[in-house]
Amino acid sequence: MTAVAAKRRFWVEDGSSVTSARGVEVLDTPLLNKNTAFTRQERAELGLEGLLPAAVQTLEDRVRRAYEQYHEQPTDLLKNVFLAMLQDNDEVLFYRLLTEHLREMLPVVYDPTVGEAIKRYSHEYRRPRGVYLSIAEPDRIEAAFQDLGLGAGDVDLIVASDAEEILGIGDWGAGGIGIAVGKLAVYTAAAGIDPGRVIPVSLDVGTNNEALLNDPDYVGNRHSRVRGQRYDDFIDAYVRTATKLFPRALLHWEDFGPSNGRRILERYRDRICTFNDDMQGTGAIVLAATLSAARVAGTRMRDQRIVIFGAGTAGVGIADQLRDAMVRDGLERGDATRRIWCVDRQGLLTDDMTALRDFQNPYARPAAEARDWAGTGGIGLAEVVANVRPTMLIGTSTVHRAFTEAIVKEMARHVDRPIIFPLSNPTERIEAMPGDLIAWTGGRGLISTGIPVPPVTYKGVTYAIGQANNALLYPGLGLGAVVARAKRISDGMFAAAADAVAGLVSVNTPGASLLPQVENLRQVSATVAVAVAKRAAEENLAQAPLKDPIQQVQDAMWQPEYRPVRAG
Numbered sequence: 001m002t003a004v005a006a007k008r009r010f011w012v013e014d015g016s017s018v019t020s021a022r023g024v025e026v027l028d029t030p031l032l033n034k035n036t037a038f039t040r041q042e043r044a045e046l047g048l049e050g051l052l053p054a055a056v057q058t059l060e061d062r063v064r065r066a067y068e069q070y071h072e073q074p075t076d077l078l079k080n081v082f083l084a085m086l087q088d089n090d091e092v093l094f095y096r097l098l099t100e101h102l103r104e105m106l107p108v109v110y111d112p113t114v115g116e117a118i119k120r121y122s123h124e125y126r127r128p129r130g131v132y133l134s135i136a137e138p139d140r141i142e143a144a145f146q147d148l149g150l151g152a153g154d155v156d157l158i159v160a161s162d163a164e165e166i167l168g169i170g171d172w173g174a175g176g177i178g179i180a181v182g183k184l185a186v187y188t189a190a191a192g193i194d195p196g197r198v199i200p201v202s203l204d205v206g207t208n209n210e211a212l213l214n215d216p217d218y219v220g221n222r223h224s225r226v227r228g229q230r231y232d233d234f235i236d237a238y239v240r241t242a243t244k245l246f247p248r249a250l251l252h253w254e255d256f257g258p259s260n261g262r263r264i265l266e267r268y269r270d271r272i273c274t275f276n277d278d279m280q281g282t283g284a285i286v287l288a289a290t291l292s293a294a295r296v297a298g299t300r301m302r303d304q305r306i307v308i309f310g311a312g313t314a315g316v317g318i319a320d321q322l323r324d325a326m327v328r329d330g331l332e333r334g335d336a337t338r339r340i341w342c343v344d345r346q347g348l349l350t351d352d353m354t355a356l357r358d359f360q361n362p363y364a365r366p367a368a369e370a371r372d373w374a375g376t377g378g379i380g381l382a383e384v385v386a387n388v389r390p391t392m393l394i395g396t397s398t399v400h401r402a403f404t405e406a407i408v409k410e411m412a413r414h415v416d417r418p419i420i421f422p423l424s425n426p427t428e429r430i431e432a433m434p435g436d437l438i439a440w441t442g443g444r445g446l447i448s449t450g451i452p453v454p455p456v457t458y459k460g461v462t463y464a465i466g467q468a469n470n471a472l473l474y475p476g477l478g479l480g481a482v483v484a485r486a487k488r489i490s491d492g493m494f495a496a497a498a499d500a501v502a503g504l505v506s507v508n509t510p511g512a513s514l515l516p517q518v519e520n521l522r523q524v525s526a527t528v529a530v531a532v533a534k535r536a537a538e539e540n541l542a543q544a545p546l547k548d549p550i551q552q553v554q555d556a557m558w559q560p561e562y563r564p565v566r567a568g
């Protein structure tokens, strides 16, 4: 046994967990603990006799009880807290429960309730999960990771957030670890990423959220956000250390502010295996929904006219992938870019504006084009929609109800099947609710949302609303990258993932969803993983041989089942 394995308390041999831990230490190790499901022999070997009641139960027994306990929780937040406790106590049980009730529990573990849990993080705090890195101690990053007791080959995936733009709810400082934990739970439930081979990371660079700074219970660094060189050096130290200690790990970036998120991605994307989920994962799932919508509408990618409301991390990430898809459909890059109009706080982005952010510049419209568009309040969304006559309207603004009845009806006057994606999370930020959009467009709208929503019935047709949330994409992407041991995550791998998702959808019946249903997430993720791994191999980015990618993906998927545990 190596020193690392000893620190980690257990290792796997021939399908069994072998552990040096005994007694309560075993019960305190969530990936080892089976609680009442330990057999008599295991109890004797591991020093658990007397620490557990007499009955020896099965995983199914334990799932049944946990499900009942879950339903005793009166609110979604308390359900989230309950599931977090379960995860900290018995991880196999947590994942079996989550996998069996994915549609019911995904909104509690993840979007939208995870947003509420992040806001309440310091108050609901019970025990830590993940690695907490502080900008005050960049020299301790290596020691912090080593405290986990993991070896160089033990980590497949690290999700890190600095929590500046959590979902659509802004800056939540140290509570942002919750989005890394939530994203990782989805990786495992949706794609079978081994929960023992992942690390959630909080990059605590301070917070500008004054409610947190003045909250006596706040558990993070109590100062404003550090920016500039010190921030970049901290990120660099994180990347250097993580890639040195865990050379196989994919680094996933989540919920950074727009300029940091993009700068970080540009800096590392050609050097290491990494991606930004808000820009690239979102772009790819929206592309998948767009491909389905275009199939229903009988139109081509290259013919879309796209208005994006909210040109931040997600909005411009979506623009990039829709532009690239139009290029693949035969347009010149410049012509494709000119089929996209971005609207932000200052209205339509035009090239005479001085305060555009660098990543917005490519989408700035010639000011002359819009000279006559201004209404009384400048060139806002209503003016842009009236003049552009878009085929697609995408919301990544966090502005609730921004897609008004007037705007949507104006759009629907000029296009047979208006494609409308209000993608902002969580529920209180969505630009319009699907029921309204379907009614305002007389049932012609092709709708997808970021939050989960129930089907809508309108004039006898039931419309299933696909969830255009990156959660339908990144788990499979990550699994494919892990199976291929990808050196990089390329644009081609995202395009392959989007095509794979769109390929799973049958849009022939009226009201059909534009995206696969959440219940089928494991199948979706497996299909995406195969497509991504194959593309990595085609682009010479795979470091593992891919002889039978379908079987390799199946074999790589961790299953929530109790393993035998032996004393070692």
Ligand SMILES: NC(=O)C1=CN([C@@H]2O[C@H](COP(=O)(O)OP(=O)(O)OC[C@H]3O[C@@H](n4cnc5c(N)ncnc54)[C@H](O)[C@@H]3O)[C@@H](O)[C@H]2O)C=CC1
Binding pocket: 165, 166, 167, 168, 169, 255, 257, 258, 278, 282, 309, 310, 311, 312, 313, 314, 315, 343, 344, 345, 346, 395, 396, 397, 398, 399, 423, 424, 425, 426, 429, 449, 450, 451, 468, 469, 470, 471
């Ligand atoms: N469905 C999905 O998979 C995803 C959804 N999102 C959602 O998209 C929203 C935006 O997220 P990010 O892009 O990360 O944030 P961000 O802060 O980078 O971008 C938001 C943009 O909206 C703009 N904006 C704010 N108020 C506006 C207004 N009144 N009019 C026009 N523009 C306005 C901001 O200036 C900014 O450019 C969030 O609600 C987030 O939850 C983000 C990532 C994935």
Ligand SMILES: CC(=O)C(=O)O
Binding pocket: 111, 166, 167, 168, 255, 277, 278, 425, 450, 469, 470, 471
């Ligand atoms: C879904 C997601 O990543 C977000 O809203 O930020």
Ligand SMILES: [Mg+2]
Binding pocket: 167, 254, 255, 277, 278
């Ligand atoms: Mg996000």
